[in-house]
Amino acid sequence: MSTTAKQNKPATKADAGSGPVWDWAAGHGPVTGALSATTGAFAVATLGAATHMPPGWALMVGATGALGHTAAGLRMRNAGRTIAARAASWLVGAGWTTWALTHGPLTWAALGSLATIGVGIGTATRSTTLYEEAREDEALAAEQRQIAAELSAGRREVAAEWAERIQRVCGIGVRILAVETWPAGTGFTLDAELPGGVTYDKIAAHAAGLSADAHLPHGCTATAGIGIHQGRTLIDVGTVNVLERETTYPADYGPLSLLTGIPWGYRTNAEEVCAYLREQCALAVGPTGSGKTNLVHVILAGFARATDVLTWVIDLNAGSAGLPWVLPALENSEHGTPTQPGIDWLASTYEEATLMLDTALAVARHRKTVYQGLMRQHNTDLLPISPAIPQIELVIDEGAEILASTDRSVKKLAERILEVIRIARAMGVRTVMTALGATGGVLGNLLIRREAKVRVALTGGELEGMDLGKMFPGTRGMRTEQAPYKGSGFMGTPESPAGLFKTWQILPNQIGEIVAATSNRHPALDEPSATAAGAAYAERWDADRIAWMRDPHHLPEQRATPSAAETEPQRGLNLRALRDQPAEKHSGEADELVSQFRAQLDEQFGTTEEPARPHADRPGLNLRALREDNNTQEQQNARSAALALILAAGPDGTGASAMERALADDYGTRRPVIQRWLKEWSETGEIVRVGEGSKARYVHHQHTREQ
Incomplete structure (x- = not known):
């Protein structure tokens, strides 16, 4: 018998040691069902024999039970063998009861036949139970297969639709190997096999066209990315705009x-x-x-x-x-x-x-x-x-x-x-x-x-x-x-x-x-x-x-305290490009030196009157330190990028041609300017030249120290 009746109740002292707990609401199994049927038939036969009950009544009750179970089995869509086994159990039990009422239930023949009937009922019940469980599992499996078939049909439809779309928009024939729906339900991913010699970026370049052709909502795209290998691509297609x-x-x-x-x-x-x-x-x-x-x-x-x-x-x-x-x-x-x-x-x-x-x-x-x-x-x-x-x-x-x-x-x-x-x-x-x-x-x-x-x-x-x-x-x-x-x-x-x-x-x-x-x-x-x-x-x-x-009224200083060099009065131009140069002499001393130099020139070559050029006619400063390739921030960035290229090249170094190719698109820097930079850096020791002519390579000084 089942012992699950009070599993959800907390145990008490009265429950302790009280033996098995009977669950009267539980259904019968093969053993309990056979026992219930045989003990019921024996009780009816014994009581009926003692009270001289007409034998036909037992047969009528058994036939009624067989008809009821047959109707219930049909309503529950049980298998035919299950319905037949249950109806036969009622009829066999009723037949034994009728015979026992006529000949007496307390003979060894009556008891032995009743035990045989009980074993048969238990065996039949177990067999039909297993068969019903197998039928139920098979029904569930069939339902799952049907769902999978419908899903596969939907996926095949999506795969065919997108293969045709890629062919039409991108001009590339692909084979869709799989369609995976995103767990959030906001789109799906296509696993596509590319034809020979075609890379995924050719599909990625038509992302906008594919999205428009598929009528995707705004914020949704069809984006191609790398696949499991270079001959495959994964195309993510969003269908719900989560953005x-x-x-x-x-x-x-x-x-x-x-x-x-x-x-x-x-x-x-x-x-x-x-x-x-x-x-x-x-x-x-x-x-x-x-x-x-x-x-x-x-x-x-x-x-x-x-x-x-x-x-x-x-x-x-x-x-x-x-x-x-x-x-x-x-x-x-x-x-x-x-x-x-x-x-x-x-x-x-x-x-x-x-x-x-x-x-x-x-x-x-x-x-x-x-x-x-x-x-x-x-x-x-x-x-x-x-x-x-x-x-x-x-x-x-x-x-x-x-x-x-x-x-x-x-x-x-x-x-x-x-x-x-x-x-x-x-x-x-x-x-x-x-x-x-x-x-x-x-x-x-x-x-x-x-x-x-x-x-x-x-x-x-x-x-x-x-x-x-x-x-x-x-x-x-x-x-x-x-x-x-x-x-x-x-x-x-x-x-x-x-x-x-x-x-x-x-x-x-x-x-x-x-x-x-x-x-x-x-x-x-x-x-x-x-x-x-x-x-x-x-x-x-x-x-x-x-x-x-x-303190909201306490404003932090926005700049550091200026240095003494920044606060003292300037004596002329303070050019960033010349900040590392020695300080200029006093303007009076400079004028005296210029006068002495001109006097020496006049003494040796004769006096030559140089026409004075008004200050307003000068087009502007033309300082070597601020020559054309250094006078903009963009060119300063190009110079820094060139030096970074040499540093990134490592101990193997790089050449002027490679640097020109790397800098031409972003900065438009040409080879003569790069050659001038390389010469300056070589002279200052920033870089080291290795090789001659077209084989010359330039290595950053940090990598030469590592070697």
Whole structure:
């Protein structure tokens, strides 16, 4: 018998040791059903024999039971053998009861035949039960096969439709091998086999045409990407525009790790897209009103949740990007609840930013020496990042504009940023910079293009200043009108090809919640790095350093204190291109020297009257230090890019022809100018020339020291 009647009731003292519990609501099995039938028949026969009950009544009851079970079995759609077995059980039981009433139920013949009938009923019941279970399983399997057949038919229809569409729009005959529907139900992916000699980018170039031909909603595209091998491609087709929906930042503020990726938003298939920044820098561009500030807060939220990241923020616009992550902690601390800020350091002035960058460089250089043993132990040339040795992420709002600035002081800040990017990768110091647009001025620096492999372009439908071809080279079919919504745009990483995405909307109250939730999660700067950082880092939260955060009337200094050389009166031209030249002599001494020189010329060659040229007739200064190839910021960028090419070439070096090809498209620099630069750098020892003639190669001096 079943013992499940009181399984859901708590046990009591009365229940303990009371034996088996009978479940009268449970159905009969093969054994209990046979026992019930035989004991019932025996009881009726015994009682009927004692009371002289007419034998025909038992037969009538059995026939009625057989008819009832037959009707119930037909209604329940039982198998014929099941209906027959149950009807036969009733009839056999009724027949034995009728016979027992006539001849007596207490004979050995009666009891033996009843036992035989019970065994037969149990066996038949077990057999029919197994058969019914097999029929039910088969019915379920048939239903699943029918669903799969219908789904396969739908997929075959989709595959045929898109194969024909690709042939018509792209002129390429493909074979669709599979169609996978996205779990979110917002689109599907086609696995297509390409014909011989055709690459997937030929389909990617017609993304807009395919989307229009399929009548996809705005914000949905048909994007071709790499497949399992070069002869296959995966085509993602969005059918629901998830970019137009405003989605708040996920309420799960659980811990993250830099090594497993920091989520920045979601794709059109509703899947999260993560940035892996252990070795990569990041660049995010977006015009005013595109949601760039919100993206910065999403990035800072991910870093705040990470257990192996310390975030340093530079925002020369009054620190507005970092203040929402600091003020909640200051307010909580004032109310007696010690709270760590969501970021580790905030610089709002040129002076503080310079101090922060110098500290980052000192930490990176010190880590190179003190952690050599640890890196050998882990058999790697990258510092093992962990909560014990956290990575430093420098988030520089509008940092790309700092790099493109022509201001003398800001250029010094830019040089430090570039040095951090150049030397600190292995030691766990990386940058995330933002800019107002994807232009040549922002992307003109080769070092930025090479190191910032994680890139985001928030378009907001803006066309001006959004050169997606420069932002995502090699990716075709992207148009700004595909992402006209605030917070939407394109994102590409080394792990995830460039494509449409949208970032979450993070609300101000969520920032406060994240600061409180992650206060005890932030790692501490490792001891060797803290030693290298010194007092500049240890005193970053001192009252005088953060007074501008607490007092709205206390305005931070926007520029560093000018040096003595900058404050003393100028005696003539102060040209940046000649700043390393010796100071000019007093104008009176210069005039005397000129007079003596002219007198010597007159004495030797005779006096010659030189017609005076009025000052107004001069077309302008013609200084060699500011010759044509140096007088614009674009040409200065080209010069820096050329030197970066030599540095990136490594010990093998590079040649003038290769440099000309690399610089011609972006800067239009020609070979004579490059040859002049190479000569200057060779003379100063910046580079070393190897070989002669057309075989000449130029190697950066850093690589010659390594050899």
